[in-house]
Amino acid sequence: MGKVFSPRFTGIDVVGESEFTRGQSCPPYEKICEDNNMTLTELKYIVAVARVKHFGHAAEACFVAQPTLSVAIKKLEDELGVVIFERGGTEISVTPLGSQIVAQAERVLEQTATIREIANQNKDPLAGPLRLGIIYTVGPYLLPPLVKTMIEQVPQMPLVLQENFTVRLLELLRQGELDAAIIALPFPEHGLMVQPLYDEPFVVALPKHHAWADRASISAQDLKSETMLLLGNGHCFRDQVLEVCPEMSRFSTAGDGIARTFEGSSLETIRHMVASGIGITVLPQASVPDIGAKDGMLRYVPFTAPGPSRRVVIVWRKSFTRHAAIEAVQKAVLDCGLKGVTLLHDALAVEG
Incomplete structure (x- = not known):
């Protein structure tokens, strides 16, 4: 019997930690x-x-x-x-x-x-579904090869998948609605186990007729003179880009900040806007073809070394007992052939 891979977790959504009100008590x-x-x-x-x-x-x-x-x-x-x-x-x-x-x-x-x-701890940890969350800016590029590899390596453990924002995935993880989540560092949570998977560099995406299209590399300092297309609030990749490219966070008209910015709802939306000549953007390496490839209306250029990057990890609750299931996902990520990233074969799990 074939395995079904759902694009979203079919469980109840719950919220994160609520604030306590001083001076009142709740019965045990x-x-x-x-x-x-x-x-x-x-x-x-x-x-x-x-x-x-x-x-x-x-x-x-x-x-x-x-x-x-x-x-x-x-x-x-x-x-x-x-x-x-x-x-x-x-x-x-x-x-x-x-x-x-x-x-x-x-x-x-x-x-x-x-x-x-x-x-379930005395049962086969690889038997039965694993509820796995993944952030929007990783899912479209990692999931296709990952799911294929998981089917080959652990067919008895189907994945129940959900793409979402980092904060929402952490809420679902904390509430037991997810077993694990693939996200990027840093994240606003403590008390979870964190297993590094790979480091992923950022690249600049340009319209094919842009003056920088034939450059060997681009400095982050150069971006402040351009119209930048960024993901909207809530996407951790936006925050990561703003952190490693601080020029993008200054929107002054005094010449020391970005000329103009526009926000998109997804990397693919932004990619099409760049192809239309509206501006340029920064993308994670796994989302683009080989550096220097001519992708229709787009050109991709790396940052001048040392360039910005992000670390992608898998996180789970310390109380989660199916350790072999986490190891199976880690192995599949390392074996799935994701291009453009540095795999972290020897990285150890730590408490976040």
């Missing part, structure tokens, strides 16, 4: 369970509503009808004797006490995922 989960018939489903519902601030959208994320979700949440509020959400027409907000309850619910859901992992 054990005490709540003694007095109420609380279910994990109800906890998933309140976490979903707290994230999207909308009952209808939360119901869609949970794959249930809105009345089902609304009734379950109202039942939970009645049993607890508290108001978790303030309902004001179309506006939904979390009460101060509700924020504490949602935060506790997130921890309970994470611990539930850990219980499942413990229960």
Whole structure:
């Protein structure tokens, strides 16, 4: 029987850590369970509503009808004797006490995922699906060769895939909705295991008739005189480019910053904008053909050494027990033939 590789994880979306409100306390989960018939489903519902601030959208994320979700949440509020959400027409907000309850619910859901992992630790760690997240600027270029290699090396372990922003993937990972994620350093999270996979240089993409098209290399300093096309906010690759090319973060008209900038929603959108002559951009090496190749309307030129780059890693929770599954993904990445990157065969996993 063939394996199915889903382009998105078919599970409930949950939020990250909520802030606690000083001066109020939330009853311990054990005490709540003694007095109420609380279910994990109800906890998933309140976490979903707290994230999207909308009952209808939360119901869609949970794959249930809105009345089902609304009734379950109202039942939970009645049993607890508290108001978790303030309902004001179309506006939904979390009460101060509700924020504490949602935060506790997130921890309970994470611990539930850990219980499942413990229960499976004596089984074959390579048997069964692995829920793998990957950032938008890596997925389109790594996934095709990676999935093919995984099918060849570990056919008994199908991948359930989700592409998303780094912050969202870390939330899903922390809540047990993902087993691991492939992202780029640095990332705003601690307490995860981090296995380096490869280093990837950045290159400059130019219209084929650009004055720099025949250069052997380009200095980051030169970019400030150009119209730059960047990914929008939320993409970690945008932040990485701004970090290694600080000239791009200055938008003054005094001659020391970028002449103009435009934002795109994806690297492919930006690539087409460059081909149209709107401006130039910076791309990760794996997303482009061989350096110097003539890609239709585009030319790709490396940075002057030492050029900027990013480190791509796989991360997972310390409590995740299927270590062999992580090692299988690492091996497949190293074996899949991804071009233009420096593979880190000898890198050791560390705690992030």
